[in-house]
Amino acid sequence: MTFEFDRQIAVSRESKHAYTADLYPGWVVGGGLNGGYLLSVLGNAIKRTFPDKPDPVALSAYYLSASKPGQARIEIEPLRDGGTISTVSASLTQDGVARITALASYGDLDKLGDDVGTTAEPPSIPPVDECVPNTFAPPELLKIAPLMQRFDMRFHPQHVGWAVGSPSGRGELCAWFKLADGREPDPISLLTVVDALPPVTFDLGVIGWAPTIELTAHVRAKPAPGWLTVRHATRNLAGGMFEEDCEVWDSAGRLVAQSRQLARQPRGMR
Template sequence: MTTGPGAVSEFDRDIAVSREGDHFSGELKDGWRVGGGVNGGFQLSLLGNAIRAALPDHPDPVAVSAYYISPAVAGPARVDVRPLRTGGRTATVAADLRQGDDVRLSVLATYGDLAAFPSDDVRTTAEPVVLPPRDECVANTLAPEEIKEMAPFTQRFEMLFHPDEVGWAVGKPSGRGQISAWFRLADDREPDPLALLMAVDALPPVTFDLGLPGWAPTVELSAHVRAKPAPGWLRLRHRTRNVAGGFFEEDCEVWDSADRLVAQSRQLALLPR
């Protein structure tokens, strides 16, 4: 589905917030649900949009550390934003996403204007995500109807999985702990820094590839947004290297159509039960 000129994309409509006195109000839509809770990346994007509204001179997330306090559900939400320091190049803020008396998500973040940051000095030893052509990958639209109903979040975007990394979907996980895919939002909505906050939590838990299916609640997620992404498809890769004490770490890289590493994240999550 493609939006027409002047139309608002589903993602922008759903992360919209309004200022009400000393806080911002929004709504966590059921369409971003996974099982019984709302996806953590979507929560982070909605909260991030409230921070953007509170800091018009520093519109972009640069570094975000998010703690997931309790499962969020579809319904109204409130975001409290507390600026801690505002400088010329960056601002540091604390923010909480609440539903009723419950804190769902608590964040400490640095924001800035990525368009004003130097863009000609990019050096990395990271290896770009290499994926087959999109017509050779496995589309998320092929998921069984019961999965789509249980996790409507997966229908908010197009995701095309590397064909060598979807064995977990048919009961044959590789055991390597890696999942990668092409990614773009519905409506052909182009990526931006707020969308990257959702993208780093969009793939299925990497534990699926270890033969451990099921819900893997995030405890903490740290994301670094390195640049404004170029228009076009993103490439995502999740990896894990360590499972211990009932937890696992999940590292994500997001590469844009200009072959730049535009976002990275690491989250600590609970192993599926």
């Protein structure tokens, strides 16, 4: 069985280090395609380049311009092919326009070790059936973010006040997460998960599309099957930008991915 997500992050090899991809309109948010989805497309091409090191370990991407649905070209430049970790630079372009430039390190998480020891505490969130599904999102949000149909998200009841005009002001969002097509999580999909929730500024009452400037993701372990728990938080809005820190915990209670991104402050619904 081929899942929707796998079809929509698929790449075709043009040459040894060049690929093409068809970027799907279902991942649009605001004025472009979701940055996490684009990371998974880019990450999938890097995976094809190093079949013996299939897992992203660290990936840092700069978003140079808004990507749009349609064909894209991905070019990979290997920088170091080590024994356990390989590092590349990668770029994604459309019609000759640079969209993303990135550096990434890849390895085999099974060989690197699948143990997770952390002093971090998982988010405190009620059971799935006591949380608020994303299908209850305001119509104006669904209009600018059709990508929400790609996910099954169940939000912490205390983190949805923004939807009725009563944001908490804490700068935190937490939700259970699954891909809508039922595909189980893996390291490549985690690159999407870290950017899947609405911008954390929603909880501050600042609502709208928040274009990503830079996003760095660390994948710490292969996630266990089942629901993921995702937490976004911010502590600072300055210069028209904000940082968003993300933690992704798997069904076994392990911290399997982390990220930080710098994004522009939303300018309101359009």
